[in-house]
Amino acid sequence: MSKPAQSWPPVDTEPAVPHPDAPAPGSKLGVHYAHCFGCGDEVESGLHIQSTVAEGAVVTSQFTVLDEHQGAPGLAHGGLLACAFDEALGTAVGNLLRKPAVTGKLETDFRRPVPVGSVLHIVAKLDGVAGRKIYVSANGHLNAEDGPIAVQARALFVTVGVGHFTAHGDSDALQKFREARLRSGHQDWDINP
Numbered sequence: 001m002s003k004p005a006q007s008w009p010p011v012d013t014e015p016a017v018p019h020p021d022a023p024a025p026g027s028k029l030g031v032h033y034a035h036c037f038g039c040g041d042e043v044e045s046g047l048h049i050q051s052t053v054a055e056g057a058v059v060t061s062q063f064t065v066l067d068e069h070q071g072a073p074g075l076a077h078g079g080l081l082a083c084a085f086d087e088a089l090g091t092a093v094g095n096l097l098r099k100p101a102v103t104g105k106l107e108t109d110f111r112r113p114v115p116v117g118s119v120l121h122i123v124a125k126l127d128g129v130a131g132r133k134i135y136v137s138a139n140g141h142l143n144a145e146d147g148p149i150a151v152q153a154r155a156l157f158v159t160v161g162v163g164h165f166t167a168h169g170d171s172d173a174l175q176k177f178r179e180a181r182l183r184s185g186h187q188d189w190d191i192n193p
């Protein structure tokens, strides 16, 4: 198995310290946006990823591979697995740092096939921060928290202002989303929808 060529993080970083108001270890993280393909409960064909905060700037996520996630017969599609990691990594960044951030770069290593019916246990860890750049990585274990690693990912997230979403996204949907979050007891954002 080849080793990644570049050291990680690729630049000098400060430790990524969770925000004082970040959910405590053990907290289950709900759906961040009902229409999110990664976690949303209103996206029938979505990934329905569920995440929990762990100790030490870590978030664990579970993704069950279903028939609709196939690439080859009986096996998960690689691009879809990359999507699962984007969600798991972004969830770690957004919830632990409570800063709006978007994926700048996402790199995946597919180490083993992931069959339909598998549960991928994704352990995502914040590795460091350099200005607006947040480095985060994850291992995906097959069928158990200590199962064999099937997929690894490393990503750069870049913090953005809320203006990123109002300028480029659907500002009406964004406003409704924000109001719904406030009604359900969340604090005002800092949020990556």
Ligand SMILES: CCCCCCCC/C=C\CCCCCCCC(=O)SCCNC(=O)CCNC(=O)[C@H](O)C(C)(C)COP(=O)(O)OP(=O)(O)OC[C@H]1O[C@@H](n2cnc3c(N)ncnc32)[C@H](O)[C@@H]1OP(=O)(O)O
Residues within 6 Å of the ligand: 032, 038, 086, 087, 088, 089, 090, 091, 094, 095, 098, 099, 101, 102, 103, 104, 105, 131, 132, 133, 156, 158, 160, 186, 187, 188, 189, 190, 191, 192, 193
């Ligand atoms: C009350 C609330 C509490 C919190 C609760 C939270 C709840 C849960 C929260 C959240 C869960 C989220 C789960 C979702 C997960 C999925 C996330 C996605 O998929 S996001 C969609 C895909 N990504 C895009 O659409 C980005 C598109 N790209 C851009 O918009 C820009 O390129 C952007 C913002 C990334 C950077 O643009 P610039 O103009 O702002 O900044 P520049 O200067 O270009 O970059 C800043 C630094 O980053 C480096 N950089 C940027 N992109 C890079 C790249 N690809 N590779 C290497 N470096 C890069 C640059 O070299 C620069 O570095 P130097 O500061 O100069 O050192």
